[in-house]
Amino acid sequence: MNTTEHDKVALITGSSHGIGLELTRRLLSEGFQVVALNRSAFPEDDPLIRESLERRRLRVHRADLSDFEGLRRALGAIKASEEKIDVLFNNAGGSVPELTFSRQGRELHFELQTVAPYVIAMELRGLLRNGALKTVVNTSSNAFDMMRRFDPDALERPASFKQLFGPYAASKLALSLWTRELAPLLERDGIRIRSVDPGPNNTLRKGKRSGLPFYVEPLMRFFFPPPSQGASRLYEAAFGASRELSGVYLRKDRARDLPFREHGPRVLEKVRSIHEREFAAG
Incomplete structure (x- = not known):
């Protein structure tokens, strides 16, 4: 796709509903071109x-x-058709109600919300280098605040399952941990990467069974703000006051400390190995 020097191109995963859809609409209204990667x-x-x-x-x-x-x-089609990506929003995600595994045999939250964002960022690294903004924003969550233990080696095949505060929360923490660890490598290419908590949003979808505990759904339905709030936080993470920072985890537009930071290198090692041995070699 031919773009002019002044065109900004954003790639957004999970952009067909919820936070991703609101972010897509905002960027389009501001003159961005948007590449959507959706199920x-x-x-x-x-x-x-x-x-x-x-x-x-x-x-x-x-x-x-x-x-x-x-x-x-x-991703092959994107690399063949696009000249650059200015900002990548790794936003796709969700929660499932029971222990579920991907086609590759790994726990689904980990595959979708930890591994896939790493794969996408690394596969599109060349297009990001060609962009002007050179920014990656990963959608995280504050659900991991409730975690008392974190074992990187249990991410792929957890022994137990808890809605929201189990594999879902662990996958989001792992995402933010590898974001922090990968930042120095990407900075060599001028690419900045951040993870951000979009806050509470009503992202319930009619007719779709969620992975939320029973007491959370009514709270979300009646009290949580619309997904435009989460979209605004992703937007600010990319273009706001923290735009020069890399490797940080943002909550309400402020950098916050991550728990279990000592496990960051192990998490990065796991996703890097999966990418190199399974995806890139496939």
Whole structure:
């Protein structure tokens, strides 16, 4: 896709609903071109989305990000068709109600929310180098504040399952930990990477079973703000006061300390090994 020097290109995963959709709409309205990497389709009744698709300012690639075969095809198509990426938002995610494994045999939250963002960032590193902003924003969570133990070697096949505060929280912590560890390497290319907690948002989807504890769903439905709030926090993480920082975990636009930082090198080693031995070699 030909872009002018002044065009900004954002790639957003999980951009067809919730926080990702609100972020997509905001960036399109500000003149960005958006490359979407989604499992599901965009809503058909959104005028801005429809117009952007027709004008090719919104370009869609479909894949289940937890399935390496489909993800490999989609990333190959992106690398073949795009000249640059200014900012990458690794936003895709979600929670499942019971212990579930990916096609590769790893726990699904870990595959989707820890491994896939690393794979995407590393595979698109060349396009990020070509961009002007050279920024990666990973969507994390404060759910890991409730964790009392963290074992990197249990991420792939946990012995037990707890909704929200089990594998989901562990996968988000692992994401922020490898973000912190990877930052010095990416800075050699001028790329800055951050993880951010989007805060509480009502991202419930009608007809879809969530992985939330029973007492959280009514709170989310009636008291949590709309996903536009989370989108604003991702936007600020990319373009706001912290835009010069790298490796940080942001909550309410401020850098916060991560728990279990001593496990960061081990987490990075795990995702790097999976990428090199399974994805890149596939």
